[in-house]
Amino acid sequence: MSQLPLFSSSFRWCGSRQRRVFQWRQRRKCNQTVVVGASGASSSSSSEEEKDEEAKRLVFNPAAIYNEIFCDDVTFSKDVSRKIAKEVTELHPETYKHPEDSFYGEIDVNSMLELIDLGTDGKNLDGGLRYVDLGCGVGKQVATAALSGKFAKADGVEICPDLAAKAIEGIARLREKLEKYSDSSHACEISVSQGDVFDQDLSQFDFIFVHATTFHDTTVGMLKAKLSREMKVGARLAIVSKLCDDIVNFEPLQSIPGGIGWKPISQVDEKWQLDCYLYEKTKELD
Numbered sequence: 001m002s003q004l005p006l007f008s009s010s011f012r013w014c015g016s017r018q019r020r021v022f023q024w025r026q027r028r029k030c031n032q033t034v035v036v037g038a039s040g041a042s043s044s045s046s047s048e049e050e051k052d053e054e055a056k057r058l059v060f061n062p063a064a065i066y067n068e069i070f071c072d073d074v075t076f077s078k079d080v081s082r083k084i085a086k087e088v089t090e091l092h093p094e095t096y097k098h099p100e101d102s103f104y105g106e107i108d109v110n111s112m113l114e115l116i117d118l119g120t121d122g123k124n125l126d127g128g129l130r131y132v133d134l135g136c137g138v139g140k141q142v143a144t145a146a147l148s149g150k151f152a153k154a155d156g157v158e159i160c161p162d163l164a165a166k167a168i169e170g171i172a173r174l175r176e177k178l179e180k181y182s183d184s185s186h187a188c189e190i191s192v193s194q195g196d197v198f199d200q201d202l203s204q205f206d207f208i209f210v211h212a213t214t215f216h217d218t219t220v221g222m223l224k225a226k227l228s229r230e231m232k233v234g235a236r237l238a239i240v241s242k243l244c245d246d247i248v249n250f251e252p253l254q255s256i257p258g259g260i261g262w263k264p265i266s267q268v269d270e271k272w273q274l275d276c277y278l279y280e281k282t283k284e285l286d
Ligand SMILES: C[S@@+](CC[C@H](N)C(=O)[O-])C[C@H]1O[C@@H](n2cnc3c(N)ncnc32)[C@H](O)[C@@H]1O
Pocket: 085, 096, 097, 101, 102, 103, 104, 105, 106, 107, 133, 134, 135, 136, 137, 138, 139, 140, 141, 157, 158, 159, 160, 163, 195, 196, 197, 198, 210, 211, 212, 213, 214
């Protein structure tokens, strides 16, 4: 059963004006710029109509919207987040399963969009896919998932209270930005809560992302057992830096070019890339 979060935030972004954007998004690669609606000056007299016309002319670019939200370095930079997580570990070591689990890092937005494209390949997007980032930090990969146009719901859970609070603030900023855009047929509900991934029910998700590079072996072992038990058959796992070939009811995802089941991804402000392994749960445990 899910633990009640100390605080959480969610909103349903489902205004009719957002619908068309995501119809367009779906048909194009994630980091491409999409012009929504017709161009040309509005001759509309009422301000409501003028706003509608403006929304139609707006360019929907997920990476640009993401950068506008998270460019506020004082609040959202990786270094600030890393410092916060380090302080929490020092002051409240009991927060984490292991102190190494707290080390903070981030994936580049365009790498994440590519990963989501690959990880959802072959899935019926009209089925209302649900995404979750286990250990979402300040919520950047939750926002990216919401902007990708692939999910009906994007969730994040973060154990560090200060980081979770920032994630909630980021989501509020995202909502404000998205209100300007035109229709979307795939409204995305977004939700972040403060809590422990080990208290979450994972059976509801279709795509689970874990940036587990510095998670301690003990934590990874516990996580693998939970994923193997709780994920639904057909759900996908994208896990950074931790090979999970030993999960007996998981298969590497074949849709990765070359069928190799993993993809290199770029990190924010780091020279080297990380490997992200993708799997599908193929059957229940015996
Ligand atoms: C490497 S950071 C990744 C942040 C984010 N997912 C991203 O990729 O941008 C790992 C995050 O997991 C969080 N974390 C570690 N153990 C956790 C747990 N048991 N429950 C929830 N969050 C946890 C840490 O506080 C940290 O913010």
